[in-house]
Amino acid sequence: MQAARILLAEDSPQDVELTLNALAEQNIGNSVAVARDGAEALDYLYKRGKFTDRENGNPVLLLLDLKMPKVDGLEVLRTVKSDPRLRTIPVVVLTSSREEQDVVRSYELGVNAYVVKPVEFDKFLRAVRDLGLFWMLVNEPPPGARG
C-alpha cells in the first residue's frame, strides 16, 4: 500500500465522499487515505491493525473530524501532538462544529488550523481546495485573536 500524502479521518461517508470529490478536483484525491474513526486514524499513524502493511512515512497533512466514534478527534489530536514522531504533521480540524469550546480545546492541543465545514458545497469545495494548497487561508483564528 502506497503511503498517502493526506490522511482523512472522517466517520460520515457523505463527508468522505464530498471531501474526496473536492480533493479529486485538485488532482490529489488518489493520495488520500481514509480512516473511518479515531481509532483507525491512530492505527494508520502507528502502522497497526489493518494498516500494518502500509509504507513507512507520515502523511503530510491530517484532516481530522472532531465527532467520531470510538476515539474522537480531540483525542487523536492530543496523541499526535504529544508524540515526538508525529508532532510535526500539520493537523487541520475539519468539522461542522462552530462551538467555541471545541475551537479552544483544539488550539490548546496544538492544532495547526480549524476549518468549519461550510454548508454550501461551493464554499466547502473551495475550503478543501485551499486546504490542499494553503490551508491557512480559511482557518478560524484562535478565539480572542480578532478582538
Added chain:
Amino acid sequence: MAYRLQPRSIHGELALLVGVLVLPFVAMTAYLLYAQAQRDLEEAQAVVRRLAESHAERAARFVADTRAVLQAVAWRPLVRAMDPARCDPGLRELLDLYPNAGNFLVVGREGRILCGAIPPPPGRIVRIADEALLREVLATKSFALSRPVVGSISKRWTVAAVQPVVGEDGAVAGAVSMSIDLAAWGFFPLDGGLPEGTIVALLSGSVVIARSNEAAQWIGRDVAGSEIMSHVGSDASGAIRALGVTEVERFWEFRGVPGTAWTVLAGLPTEQVIGPVRERSQKVVLFASLAVAAVVAVAIAFARRLARPVGRIAQALRLRAAGREDVPIPVSGPREIAAMARELNRGFERHARSQQLFAALSEVNETVVRVGERDELFRQVCRICVERMHFLVASVALIDSAQRRIVPHVYAGPGSVVLRGIAFPLDAADPLSTTVTSTAVRTKRAAVANDVDADPQKAAARPIRERIGSRSTASFPLFQGGAVIGALTVHAEAPDFFDASIVELLTRMADDISFALDKLAEEDKLGALARELEERVRRRTAELEAANMELEAFSYSVSHDLRAPVRHVDGFVRLLEKELVPPGAKVAHYLATISAAARRMGALIDDLLTLSRTGRQSLELRRVDLGAMVRELIRELSSGAGERGVQWKIDELPEVMADASLLRIVLHNLLSNALKYSRAQPLARIAVEARATDPGIVEITVRDNGVGFDARFKDKLFGVFQRLHREEEFEGTGIGLATARRIVHRHGHRIWAAGELGKGAAFTFTITQAEVAHAGSAHFAG
C-alpha cells in the same frame, strides 16, 4: 522624724533596732571598762604611795637610830679622848652589833682618822672622805649624813653618818662617823617583799644609795638627768607618771626623808597596770564585738526571714503587674506574711474567676447573637460553662409537661453522661424534686445548694452528685414568652462556690439565654418563611441549570449533527448537477431550489446557534474601541456589497465597556441590515451616531435611508423568526435582531427601533461608556 518620713527596708529597720539596742550595751561596757581601769590605776598609785611612805619612815627611823648610836659612841670616854694611840675597843663590838655599819671611825678635827673599828692601815695618815661634811658637823655641832662617797679605807660606796664629839673640855674635839657600806646595806630585804615589778630606791640628792633590786648596778649612780628627777628636785613628796633612767614609764611616788637629803622613790611600771587593763579591755571588746556580731547576725537572719517572703511577694506582684498573671504569690515566712500572701492569692483568684466568669458571660452574649438555633445555643452555653467557667458539668433541662418532669436536654462536662436517662419530677412530693433543677423550675428563681453534703434535703440527688464529683450546685430557670421552659444547672467542684456575685452573674446569663429564646422564637416564624422561599429559589435554580445544561448539549448536537445533512444535501445536489450535463431547465430549477433551501436551513441553524450562545456565554466586559470595531465591520461588509454607492457617516465613537465578541454581533447585525434594506436606493446613506444621555451611558444609533418598516409592527422586529418582509425581497432568517436584543439586554441596556415605510429605519441601543482615560476626549457628545 526622718525615720518616719523616709521609710526604709526591713533590713534598715532592723539595723536601726539593733543599733538602738547595742549602743547602750557598748556604752555601758565602755564605762565599766573605764571605771575599772580607773580603779586599777588608783590602786596602783596607792601601792606605790604606801611603798614610798613606809620606806621613807624606815629611812627616817634608820637615820634616827644611827644618830642615837653615834651620840652614844660620842659620849664614850675613850672616844672623847681623841687619842690615836688608845682606840676604843668598844668600836669593834659596835660593828658586830650594827650589821648595817661598815665601820665606826673616830676623826680628828682636822679630818685625820684617829682610829676605827676597822683601823686604818698603820704608818699612814688616812683622812675622812667627806671633809666638807666634817667641817659642817664641827661647825654646827650636829649630826649630819654625808653624800655617797667612795670610802677612804674600804674603797667602796659609802655614806657616812657623822656626829660631833665633845671633848672633856666641852669643846668639839672631833667627830665619830659610822660609814654605811651601801653594797652591803640591808635597807631593802633581799626578797624585797614588794609587788612584782615595783622598784623602791633611796636617793641621796640624785645619787642612788639603795635600791630594792639590782642594787649592785645602781648604787652610786647619779640619776639626775632622768625625767623623774626633774620633779623630785622641787618637791619633798609627790606622785607622778614619768620615765625613769631606764626609760621605762612608771607611776612614781616620792617622799623626802626629814632632816636628810634623802628621798624615797617607789615606782610601778605603768605597763604593769595598763597592760592588764588593756588586755581586759581587749577581751571585753572582743566579747562585746562577738556579742554584737551575733546579735547582728541573728538580726540579719530575722530580717531575711521577714524580708525574703516579703521580697518574694513583691517580686511576684511586680511580675503580675508586668502581665504575668499566672504567677502565684508565694506563701512563706512568718504567719502574718504567709497569711497576707494567701489573702492576696485568694483575692487574685477571685479576681481571675470573676474575670473568667465575665468573659464567659460575654461569650454567652456573643453566642446568643450568633447562634440561630435553640439546641445549638444550649450546647454552646453548656460548653462555655464547662470550658470557660470550669464547671464540672453544665446542663440545660427542659420541662416535659406531659410527664410532669424535667429532662436534661443538653449537657456538657466529663461527668455529664450520668444525666442521660435521668428526669427530675415537678411534683413536690417526689424526693428528687428537692434538686436545684426542680426547685429552680418550680420557684422560677435561682436555686443554690452550696454544701450539698450537709443538706439532708438534697440526699436524694446524692448519687448523681457523687458521680459528677460536685460539692455545690446551682440552677437558674429559663423562660420563653414569660413561661418557665426549663433550667440551666451547673455543678462546681468546690463547696460554697456560689456566692452572691456568682449567682447574680449566672442569673444574668440565664436571663440572656431567655432573651435569646424569645428572639429565636420570633426568628423561627420569619425564618421558616424565608427558608421555604430560599428552598424554592434553590430548586428553581437547579432546574434552570439542568435545563441550561440540556440546552447546551442540544445546541452542540444541533451544531454538529443538524448542519451535516444540510451540508450533504447541498453538496450532493452540486455533484448531481455536474453529472447531468447539461441539465434540463426544470431540473436545474429544482436543483437550485433544493440547494437554496439547504443553504437557508444552514443559515437558520447558524443564526439559532448564535442566538442560543449569546444567552449562555458569560460576559467578559472590557474596554472596546467602538469606532475601530465599526470601521472594521464596514470594511468587511462592503467587500460583499458590490459596487453600489453607499455614503457612510460615522460619528466620533467612544470607548465602551462591553463584551467585544457579542457587541460585534450586535453591530454586525445592525450594519448588515442597514446595507440590506437600503440596497434599492440609488445612493444608500447609512449613519452611525453616538449621543451621551445619562452620565456614563451612550446611545448608539444606526440609521439608514432604506425601505423602512411599518411603525405599527416595530415591536415584532425583535422577535425570533419575525420578519416584516418577504424572503424573496430580503433574504434573512429573522433571528439577527432577536440576537442583538438579547445581547444588549444581557449588558443591562435597551435597544429600540424607529422607522416608517419607505423612509428608512433607525436602530438605537444604549451601552456603558468606558471611563474617560483623559479629559477632553468626549467630543462625540455634540
